[in-house]
Every structure is written in structure tokens, then in C-alpha cells.
Amino acid sequence: MRLSQTFLPTLKETPSEAQVPSHRLLLRAGMIRQVTSGVYNWLPLGLKVLKKVENIVREEMNRAGAQEILMPMVQPAELWQETGRWDKMDAELCRIQDRHNRDFCLGPTHEEVVTDLYRNNIQSYKQLPVMLYQIQTKFRDEIRPRFGLMRGREFMMKDCYSFDVDRESALESYEKMRLAYHAIFSRLGLDFRQVVADTGAIGGNYSHEFHVLAQTGEDDLLFDPEGDYAVNVEKYNEAEAPKAKEELEQKKGIEVGHIFLLEDTYSKPMEANVVQQDGKPTPVTMGCYGIGVSRVVAAAIEQNHDDSGIVWPEPMAPFKVGIVAMKYKNDAVKEAADNLYQSLQAKGVEVLLDDRDASPGQKFNEMDLIGLPWQCVIGPKGVDNGVFEWKNRKTGEKIELKAGEYPAGFLDDQQAKVA
């Protein structure tokens, strides 16, 4: 993509409403803009990152055997009345009426709708297990939206639901999802922890949270530096823990995923049954598995930034490399930059070319701000000597290479893509 033709409104100064690094940098790097409290526009650069996360989530869900569907944002009150949540939930549930004064809500989650889908279409144990997921916009009228994408009212979520004949089988589905979550957050390049969690309002009795570690996290996590034990402080129980609180390490985390074994919490009141081998119907055993996709974007920034801007983990970066063309008006520079741009594109490398007539300082600062993993500086001096300067955004290391040469490892994952 050519920067001169890209809608990328960067900000030199920080808007006063932004208090945390991710919010500040998402705004400054021209990735999002607020529409109203807790509701945001996604601009081209931000949307590219969101899609990267979505795609990794999608691939791992599919690999785990889940099937993608898409459910509506608008849901009828009747379904919510069946589970009692229409009355149980407070103003967080955004209620609306249609022209006939029928009650609806904007979906904050989809247990009711998916359970309804299940019961109308699946009857027998022979049809199970089934795992269905979607990546879709949710709306929760949070008491206090804050910190940009960290706690928005409208946000992007991956929600998956499993249906099994019994608890034993459901635990197998749960385990598949748990492993898929590890694969997802590992692939995204994030430092994360799985912790034993509270089940909260959703119900059920088996649950794990996935947290991205960052100083600005809202949750306190305790974990055993020498073992696997990890728990949310809220859930910590001296009796169940292998070690005393003082021996555990405490860090802040941002909750980006949560998995629950629901059992029959929803299937029972909604009469979503499965006919067993003996011919008798029993409530289907369910699980639900969420990932705050848009929150992952914010969490990644909270974990990966410096004074100059964002430092994207490569799997999430909107582009792999940015070409900083110094004095693009210079014919030799233009030719060299265009050649590199085209040859990288031909190799399947996602590349952003700064072909604007802007000062060097502006180009360098903005490139650092948007945080692409690699920068390649092409200037009159370098061109005269036949070299480009490559910079690694994360380490800051710079290396001069001839045209046609790339930093070690730069194309490693690309070969596979092209082949």
C-alpha cells in the first residue's frame, strides 16, 4: 500500500480522553476513532490488525473442529425470558423495541440464540458433538466504558458454543478449546497465562481465563513461577492452592479469553435436549468459549510498545515492513523504492511504502509510531552507494544491505506462503 493514498490520520499529540498506552497509540497511529463513549470506528490500519487476529482465531477454531456461523445482533426478548435473563440482567442489556412495540435486545452474548438454533435442528446423540462459533459485534451497555478498546460497549468477540451428549464428552470439547486458545495466543506472539477463574454471571462450574500480561491489566493474577498453577486473585483459595500467597508471583493481566463448561444451565430451561441411545431425551451439555478479539488488539499494544509507539508482534502487524523513501522526488530514490516495493509484493510480503513528500523526521517518527516489525530506509546517500538501511523496530538494530538482500530471517515464513 502506498502511504500517499492511504487514509492514515496520525496524531502528533495525544487526545486528552486517552489515558492508557493502547488507547493513546491506537488513536495516534490512526487505527481507531471514537464515535461515542465505548464505540469506535475502525480505520484501515486498525482494521488490518483486527482481521489478522480474526483470521488466526478462525484458523484455530476450524482446526479444533468448530464450524463458523453468524448469528444476529438483534435478539427477541422471548428467548431471554426463557432463561430468566431478561429480568435478571440490568441496564447492561440494551433493550430496544420495533415498530410493533415488540421487545428486543442487542446481543451481549449468544447463549440463548445458539441454544434455540440447536434445539430446532439437532435431536439425536448421533449428531453430536457439535461446536459452533462466530466472530461478531457484541453490545454491552457497560456501566463505565473505559480505556478505549479495553472496555468498550460495542466490541468484536469470537464466541464458540459446544454441544455434547454428556459431561464426559463435554470435557473433551472443553479441552479441545483450551488447547486451541493456547495455540491462538501463542501464534499471536503474546505473553499470556491461563488461570483458574470465577464463573461469574454466565454460570456453570468449570472455567479458565486467558490473560495477556501487561502492567495496565485490570486483573491481578497469582502464579507459581516454578509450576503450572495460576489463578485470578479473586478466586485464590488457600486450601486449594499448592503454595501460600507469598510464594506466588503476582502480575497484572488483561482478560482476553474465557472458557466455561455450562453443563445444562441454558439447555435445561430452554428444553434443548438430546435423545440418548436409550431413547430418552436429556438436556444437552454445553460449553461456551469467548475471545475479546478487539480487546486482544489493545492488549497486544499494552504489552508491546515503547516511547516511540507500537511494537507489533509480527503475526498481528498491519504490514510486515515499511519502506521509508527519503526524498521520494529524487528519481534514483523513487526507482529504488518502487522496485523494492514491487518485488516485495511479488513475494507476498505485506509492505507499506511511504512515498509522501514529507520531512525525514516526520516519516521516521510516524513509521515508529505505527510499529511495523521492519523498516527499510531508502535515501539519496544509500542509493548512491547501492545500499538500503534495514531497521528492526523491536530491537532497534540497523543493518545496511544491497538491493535484493534481506535481513536474516526476513523471508523465512514467506517462502511457505508463496510456495
Place this chain on the structure above:
RNA sequence: CGGAAUGUAGCGCAGUCUGGUAGCGCACUAUGCUGGGGGCGUAGGGGUCGCAGGUUCAAAUCCUGUCAUUCCGACCA
């Protein structure tokens, strides 16, 4: 919902206390220079001062109400 703060140009802010008809930096437009860390000059454009009512000869400024945004708390996948 309780507590607090802030609304003046796209962004960051001054001006409000002490009323006199709106200003600075960045950004933007034109143009010239510059060219390795948000560069310099010249000439420009842009604001019902959140909104409504009130006081006054006169309101960004004082009073009342209201809306919005943000922060702390409680709540929460």
C-alpha cells in the same frame, strides 16, 4: 448509580477569577527553500466558545438548567 473534573478551530491549549465582541502551537491551503528523526520562510482559510434559558447597554467570562466526554468507586465477558 455515588464522588470529581473538563467542554473555546481537526488535535493540544490560553483567555473565564476581575464581563467590552476570540487567541497561541501543531495540522490544513498556496508558494519557495530544505532533505537521515515530527525542518524553515512568506501569504491564507477555518470557531453559533457543548446546548438552552436568564442577568446586563454588553456574556467564552456571571446565574440556572441540561447534554456530552474523562477519571475514581461499586459492577462486569
